[in-house]
Every structure is written in structure tokens, then in C-alpha cells.
Amino acid sequence: MMPAAFRLALFVFVLVAAAFGPSQSIPATAPRVIELTADHDSRYRQGHTASPSIEVFAGESLILRITAVRAKEVARDGSVHGLALLDNNSNAVAGWSFFLRPGVQELTVTAPLKAGRYTAVCTVICSDAHEGMGFTLVVRDPNVSAKDHR
Numbered sequence: 001m002m003p004a005a006f007r008l009a010l011f012v013f014v015l016v017a018a019a020f021g022p023s024q025s026i027p028a029t030a031p032r033v034i035e036l037t038a039d040h041d042s043r044y045r046q047g048h049t050a051s052p053s054i055e056v057f058a059g060e061s062l063i064l065r066i067t068a069v070r071a072k073e074v075a076r077d078g079s080v081h082g083l084a085l086l087d088n089n090s091n092a093v094a095g096w097s098f099f100l101r102p103g104v105q106e107l108t109v110t111a112p113l114k115a116g117r118y119t120a121v122c123t124v125i126c127s128d129a130h131e132g133m134g135f136t137l138v139v140r141d142p143n144v145s146a147k148d149h150r
Helices: 004-020
Strands: 032-038 044-046 053-057 061-068 081-086 092-100 103-110 116-121 134-140
Touching: 032 053, 044 134, 061 081, 092 103
Parallel strands: 032 061, 053 134
Antiparallel strands: 032 044, 061 103, 081 092, 081 116, 116 134
């Protein structure tokens, strides 16, 4: 059995280590919020920009805050727009497929791990202009400087 003084010293050491250890010195990075509108004219908008190009870092945590506005058509399940992210070969990116109902939705996603250009498309036939509804997601390698991306 350990002497009481040793147990007390060990207890104090553990408390100090817990209070000042590495878990306290590295703050967690909050996901970046990207605001979009899935608009009534069958366009994704960021602010006033239709079909925007959005830059993110590979593996970055994101929250897509999308305000969906009804266009001319509504799917049977009540969704007014959809969102799927496609790679250069038109393959769907896992975790990036959503149906949007009217109003604001917050979708938590992780940017693809591979740098490149991805296309986000609407997956609900929302109007005659549906085919033009999308945006570009440009994924940057966080280990490469901005000037090297050019």
C-alpha cells in the first residue's frame, strides 16, 4: 500500500496534468459555415452570385446552410431541390447527397480528401431550368500554398 503523502502527490499531479495537458492547448476547429440559397429560379446562389465557385480545403469540416425556395415543381416526398456532389467522372461523392425541403437546412459534410474541381447538382426536377442548377466546389490541398495552385 502507498503512503498517504505519495497518493496525495500523485493525485495533485494528475489534476495539474489534466488541467494543463495537451488536450487543453489545442482548440478544436469549428466547421466553416457556407451559406447558399437553392432558389425559385432553379439556381444555387451564394449571396447574389448564381452558380458560385466555392473554395475549401481537402478534408475540411463544413456546414452547408441552405435556404431552399420552391421552384415550379415539388417531388412526391415534398422536397423542392436536391444536392449531390460529383467528381470529375460524374461519380457521386459519399456523404454529399441530400433532398431539400422548403426553408433552412444545415447539412454537415466533410470536403473530399482529393484536391480538384467537383460539381454540385440539383437532383430534384424543380423546373424547366433544372439542368442549370449547380455550383462548383474547388478543393485545395491544405499542404500546398495558394500561389502553387495556379
